[in-house]
Amino acid sequence: MNELKNPFASEEITPAFNDEWQAKRRVAAAVRLLTEVLVTSSPDTSKMHDIAEQLETTAADFAASPRVYGRLDWIRSGEHGSYGQVSHELNPLAGYSNPLAPPVTTRIEGDVAYGHCFCGWAYEGPPGSVHGGYVAAIFDQFMGFAQKLGKRPGMTGYLHVDYHQRTPLTTDLQLEARITSAEGRKTFMEGKMYAGDALTASCNALFVEPRQGIYSLEAQARPEEVFSPPASDRG
C-alpha cells in the first residue's frame, strides 16, 4: 500500500506534505503548549482576561481565512494533499496539525505494531494519571493503525479496555499490538500500554472492514450534508 495514500499513516518520521501543513504543525504545537500552561499555571485574573482578549483576536484572524470543514473537503480542493496526508495531519489522536492530539505515534516492525504517546497535565483523570477515556481513545487510534498488520482494515466494532493500574502523566507510554485472528472482514487484535516496565492497560479489539472496503469512506456524503456547522461559524 502506498504510505501516502494510507488513511492510517501516522509514522512520526513522515514529513508534512507541504509548507502549509508545516506551518499548521507549528501553530498546533503552540496551542498544545498553551493548553499545558493553561492547566498548570495561576496568573492573576486581570492578566488572564488580557490573554483571553489576545487569543480571541488571534482566533478571529484565523477564522477570516478560507474555511475548510472536514477531510473530504480538504481533499476535494486538490491543494492540501491526499486523504491519507490530510488524515495524517488532522487526526484527533495522532495528527501533528491537530492540537487535540497528544500525539500518538506508530510504526510497524514485522508482525508487531509499536507506538508511543506522552500525555501532559491536560490529560489528568485520577491524580497524576491519564484519564481513562483518553487511554481508550489512544488505544482506538493505535489499534486502528496497527490493522496495517492485516489485510482488511476496517472500523472499530468493539474495544474492550482493561485498566490494570493508573497510567502516569508526563511519562513516555509505549504501545504494542498484534493481530490475534482474522476471519473474513473481521480482524481481532490485542494491545498493551506500558509505562516503563509496568503494564498499565491492555485491550482487545475487533475491527470490521466496511462491505465496500475502507476506501469507500472517502467517497461518502459530504459531512456538512449531515452535520452543518452553525451559520455564524462559516467563513
Ligand SMILES: CCCCCCCC(=O)SCCNC(=O)CCNC(=O)[C@H](O)C(C)(C)COP(=O)(O)OP(=O)(O)OC[C@H]1O[C@@H](n2cnc3c(N)ncnc32)[C@H](O)[C@@H]1OP(=O)(O)O
Ligand atoms: C479511515 C480511517 C479509519 C480509522 C479507524 C480508527 C478507529 C475509529 O475511531 S473507527 C470509529 C469508531 N467505529 C465506528 O464508528 C464504527 C461504527 N460501526 C459501523 O460502521 C459498523 O457497525 C461496522 C462497519 C463496524 C460493521 O458494520 P457491517 O459491516 O454492516 O457489520 P455486519 O455485516 O453486521 O457484521 C460483520 C461481522 O462483524 C461482526 N460484528 C460487527 N460489529 C460487532 C460488534 N460490535 N461486536 C461483535 N461482532 C461484531 C458481526 O457479527 C459480523 O460477523 P459475521 O460475519 O461472523 O456474522
